[in-house]
Every structure is written in structure tokens, then in C-alpha cells.
Amino acid sequence: MRSRVFAATSALVAAGALLAGCSGGSSSGSEDEAADGPVTLEYWAWGTAQDPMVDAWNKAHPDIQVKHTDAGGGSDSSAKLLTATRADNAPDVAVVEYQTLPAMIVGDVAADITEYVDDDLKSSFTDATWGLTTFNDAIYGVPQDVGPMAFVYNQARLDELGVPVPTTWAEFKTAAAAVRAADPNAYLATFNTSEFGFFAGMAQQAGAQWWSVDGDQWTVGIDDEASQEVADYWQDLIDNDLIKVEDLLTPQWNQEVNAGQVLSWPSALWAPGVIYGVAEGMAGQWAMAPLPQWTPGDTAVAYQGGSAVVVTTSSKHPKEAAEFAAWINSTDEGAAIQLETGQYPASTLGQTKAETSAPPLLMPQQTDFWELASTIAADTIPNISWGPNVNVAQSAFQDAMAKAVQNGTPLREALTETQKVVVEDMKTTGFDVSE
Template sequence: MSQRDRRGIRATAVAAGALAAALALTSCAAGGDGAGSGDGPVEITFQSWVPNIDRAVDAFNESHDDIHVTLETITAGPDGGYAKMFSAVQAGDPADVAQVGYDAIPEFLVNGAVEDITDYVGDSADLFTEWQWNTGVFDDRVYAVPQASGPLGQFYRKDIFDSLGLAAPTTWDEFYEAAKVIRASDPNRYIAAFAYNQAPWLIGLSQQGGGAWFTPEDDAWSVAIDDEATLKVAEYWQKLIDEDLVKLEADMSSEWNADIQNGNVLTWISGSWADAIVRGTAPDTAGSWAVSAVPQWNAGENVSATWAGGSANVVLKGSKHPEAAAEFALWLNSDPESVSTLTSIGAGWPAITDLDAVESLQDDPEVFAFYGGQNIWDVFAESDAAVASDWTWPPLSQTLFADLTDNVKAAVEQGTPLPEAYVQTQADFTAALEDKGISVAE
């Protein structure tokens, strides 16, 4: 059975039960004025949190005389943009196109907040990486156009690794051995920070280790946050913590920023977009960094994952111009020049398959120079292609993030075993789904 077939089966199952009501509401593409009505350009609004995405919006407006897009900058996440989107949909006055995370699409479906855009973009699947396209497909209907993902890579201080006679770890066993050498080299030095504050990072590590937390089964969700693969990953990091081989600190905090700058934290396993953060945080270390693939659990394998999946563009339920909105979403994320702009401003790893057409990936002198002349995009191209594509996001993903962060942080602060944090998250999130009337399989 092909990957596409497996995804189709899972999508069909998701459409049943938990998402059935939402899909019934959105089963047919909405009406409304399409592009080119003859009364001047169709006016649509686009909500996004990506800095400098106005460059791509301006390019669309310059190249289209039948649709005009107005950009509205929003705050990312459930307490910012998402809350605003849901309120506007309920009030009958939504924006036309909105940026949402792959992890949030099921929640938008459950709330009946997105339009079915199959009739407008359904024949465009071949333009996009299969796993990214399928994040917006349910019951063979299309509800989102993928924009970009955050495939994981290992950013590391190559100069310090070289001075210690170390190569970039290719397996987690090598990572552990390198951690011991690094820790012995300097009392302030660690191979990595254990970022207890970052649920997307913790989830990515579990996904890369083989975790499969959510599976739709008939009219219910099977939840396995404490599956064997995840507990293996948790036990591994617990060993690093117990042996004082990783630093317990929140990433992207002031302390972490200083450690990245002064070489006290030597690696960061993160999404492709983290390149801009490393360069911006530690500009004086230019030429000292490199990027490699995420360490593997078994030598010779090539399994990757993402930082919270990525993001897509949806047409919000009630848009007066769904056809024009879908046309813009498709152009924004598939036109080579637009995708090149999105990539260069740090929107994430492109969802399109034709990476050769993305100019900013072919020659990026500033980025390549910072990483000692390395074309780091080759690493992320391989990583995106190796993402474990059997991962399925559930409804209430933001609740999942909060539960996991709270439980892992408590384990770190109280000195209790990390595996217990995942067992507790299993119980907490299962209860949250059931509280919302979403069936959970036994």
C-alpha cells in the first residue's frame, strides 16, 4: 500500500466521528464572487504572522489585476490569531485567507471554521511535498494549501567539535559519547540544552524516534503519547540529564542566547527556520557553525521529523470570495518567485516539490558564509524528504502542547523521571478530548 493510500485511509477515518460534523458543514465549496467579476478587482484579506510577508503579497498584487490582497498582521497561536479567526467566523465577518499551523487544521475543522477548497485547488497536489499536502486533506477533500515546514537539522559549533576531535554525531549513541567529551572539556560547556519549555521540540524528538501518538479509529481517536518509542526517547534524555550532560534551560531565553554566543551550548536540534535565529543571536560566531542531519536511532537510517509540522493557508468559513482566496493561497505557496521570497524571509522550508526553482535555496551567500561555506539547505532538503509521514495531528493540539510542557517542566523541577511526564500527558490529554465530546478509543 502506498504512502498516499495509507494517508487517504487515515484521512477518511478522521472525517468520520470526531470531524464528521465539521466536514458536513464544509463538504461543498462555498459560493461567492470569484475573481474577475467585471466590477474591478476582488478585494480579499490575508491574515499572517510571518514577518516581511508583505513582500510576497505586494508581488501578487503587482502581477494580478483581478484580485487585490490586503495583509493583516496577526499574532501566532491560539491566544492571538486563532482566537481572532474563530470569533470572526462566528460573527460572520472573517478574513478570506488565514495562516494556521498544520497542527491546528483539525481544530479548525472541528469548529467548522474553514471552507472546502477542493474545487479550486484539488488538482494541485503534485506541486507539493506529499506529506505536507496531506496535512490539509480529509475524507479526500482539500481544506488547506501547505506553505512551509520546519524539518529538523542539527546546528553545531564545528570549530569546537573539530578542536575536540569530534565529528557531528550521526547516531544518538554518538551524541551521548560526544556529550561526555564536551562536558569534560570545560565545566561550563554542554552539547545541548534540554528545552523543557518547547513542546514542539519534545514532540519532534518523539516523532523522529518512531512515536505515533494519534490514530483515528472509526469514530474515535487512539491516543498513545506514552508509547514504547516515546518512552525510549524520554529515557535517553533522562540519562543525559542524570549524568549532567545537557543543560536544563529554556531555549531562546536570555540565558540560552548567551550560551549560544559564548560556546557553552554547542548544538541545537531545530527546524530549518532556526538558521535565522542562530545568525541573529550569535553574529560574531560567523564561520564557526555547520549543520548536519538529526542523529539516528539506528546507524544507516534516515528518519526525520519537524518542529510542530509547519503552516498552511486556509480559506476561512464565510469568506465572500472563496475562489479568489484559494487562488491567492495557491499562488503564494507555489509560484517560484513567491516561494523564494517566503524562504528568504524565514517562513520555513518550502512545501513545493520543485526546489530547484526556488532561487534563494540555490545561492545564499550570507547564509552559506555564516556556516563556513556550507550549503545548509541540502541538509534540510533531505530532512524534509525523510519526515516520518505517518504522524497525524489531533484536535486540541494547543492543549496538547500546554499539557506536555507543564508535565515535562514539572518533572525537571521536581527531579521525577521524564517518562512519567509522558504518562501523565497521556492521561491529561485523553481527559481533555473526552471533555470536548471527542471519543477516545480504549
């Protein structure tokens, strides 16, 4: 794979990007300590799969016991990890979202575990998935779950209105217009100005690379041509009242979904579980299809969501911690638990295992759901890079997009504003960023 998120660590230090006092002892004196009793690992992770996976590990590994703490998900957990690393009391192992992993490496939270990883573990994942945790040929985590993008839609309502399921984004616009013509109270989909991950996935599908690095020099492409074209596409749908600008999962949005007034959610493979949680009574009416394509015949999609398990630099048992991270994410036991608890595994083993599982509760009639999911997951875009300040980008994007919609200014200008904020932040932090 081509050069990813980071140059050498020494270059990052020179750039002033590492947090002061972050070098938690990664000493592996665990063998001597293990002689006095079981090694105990602290594990921070969120989600329903974690407790049963930890229980299964502890039962099978009496000499290495894991204590699980739910430290909150996403950005909350990452912020706590940074703070704990400064104090040299971070857990041994933690779940980190893919898009925030670069910041965890820059912040000296995630340890390089290359020496503990063998070819068998690497072969448990596709190149695109494994690449999400590999930077400059160094391995910083084991993938746990992934969210390949897909199209989740109200099949019953589209059939009722005589609107075919779109396979391209051009067809999506046609379908959106057909829905509005057939039922003025309904929209094919909504556009949420807060959905940074969704828009990034759309742009990546169109060929955008929002962050890249060559040696020590970074390039930021949040307002590149591909991203601007995506902004123009959604601008056109908004201007023509073909989609509705609205936040997701609000009481109003939930009510509209239940009333058959919002007929799809371009999102990811995890979406059926979310919709079932707010519209259980619609089970059997919804279905899943591949995400519409920008270029007909190009089936590759980006990830929207997903996470990896990292070993922290604070751990005094990095070898055992890496063994735990590998086991829960690449074995039959771990895959079975993930599927039982509604998590789509990152491992090819887990994805294959999913093909024989029952479809999601939202769409029990779609018996090929997991087979289709595996096909989608096998064709995700490789070499997706995230930068060291995704949190800054997300906040700037949400603010700029909301203002653009409120003020009636072009969405492409919101991307330009986001680009400006991200570049200025990186330069202030000490990164070399090309103009």
C-alpha cells in the first residue's frame, strides 16, 4: 500500500505533534510477573459484544485475565485515552474508531504491535481492512468491526409507489423525484448536515482523498474536485426539494420513518439494527441493496464507521494485550459473539460466518442479506487515509454545512471553509502542509 498517514515518529516529534509526557512505559516484563499469578489486562471498549467476548477470552485463558470497562464510545473514549496516557495510566487495550486512530498514534496512545503480529492474523482480513490499522508498514491495531456503505430502503413503500431501487446516484435523483411526484408527503431520503462520516464516504466513493502524506509533507483534499462534485450533487437535490434537510434519529425523523415518509437511508451495514430500534413495527418492509454508484459498474464503496482494538503505550504487557486483541477479532468464538450481538465483523472469517446467520430483524424476508453484505465488504476502497485532526475537521464540517443550509449558500463553500480550518490547525500544530 502507498504511504499512509504518518512519516517517521521522529518527524512527528519534531513537528511538535506528540503530547507532552505521553510515553507510557511499554515494558514487556510480563513473563516474570506472570510467574507470580495471572496477568491482568485493562480493556476499554463500548458495545454489546464486549462483555461476552471478554468472558470467552477469560474462560479460555486463565493465565491472562481481562477486565472490561465501558469508557464511552467514539470521541468520548478517545479523549479519555489521551488524558489517561498523559498520566501514564491508560488501559492496556482499547477500542478506537478507524478515523480517530491516526490521532491516537500522533498522541502516542496506540503502540506499534508489529512484532506481535504474524501472517496468519494479517490473512484474516482483506487488504483494505488491514490497511486501516497499518501506517508506514507499522501495525497499530487489530480491526474489530467494519461498516461498508450500503443502501437501506423501505421496499414496501417503493413498490407501492412504483419506484425502482436506484443502482446509481443518477438513478437516485430520478427515484427521489418520482417519490415526490407520487407522494408529496414523502421523501426518498434526508440530508443531515452533521453526517461527517457519510459525506466523507460519498467523497471517497467519488475518488476523493481527504488526507495524504508524502514523507513529512501532508496534503489535505477536503475541498478537492471530487468532493466539490459530491457537494454539488446534494445541493441540486436540496434546491429542488427532492430530499429533506433534517437531522437523523430525532423524534421527528423517527416518526417520519414509521409513517413511511422517509423511504431510505444511504448509510452502512449497521443501519438495519438502528432502524429496527426506532421502527420495530416495520420489520419485513425494509431491505438492503448495494450503495448507488457514481460511475456505473464501479462497485467499490467506502467504510462508514468501524473500529479497531489497539494496545496502548501505557501497557506493561503489550505481548499479552496484542494476543487478546488478535483472539477476540480473528477466531470463531469472537466472530460468533459479534454476530449474535449485531456487530459486523471485520475478519473475513466472521463475514463468511455471517452468510449462514439469520438476516437482521428489520428485514427477515431478505435471506441473502449477509451474502450480499459479504460481497459489498469484499469491494471496499483500499488506501483510505484519515488525518491527525479528524475531530477538528468534523466540527468545522458540521458548523459550515449547517450555516450553508441556513443561509442558502453553496455546500461547496462549506467544504472550502472546512479545508481552511483543517489546514490552519495542522500548521499551528506543527505539520508541514502543502498549499
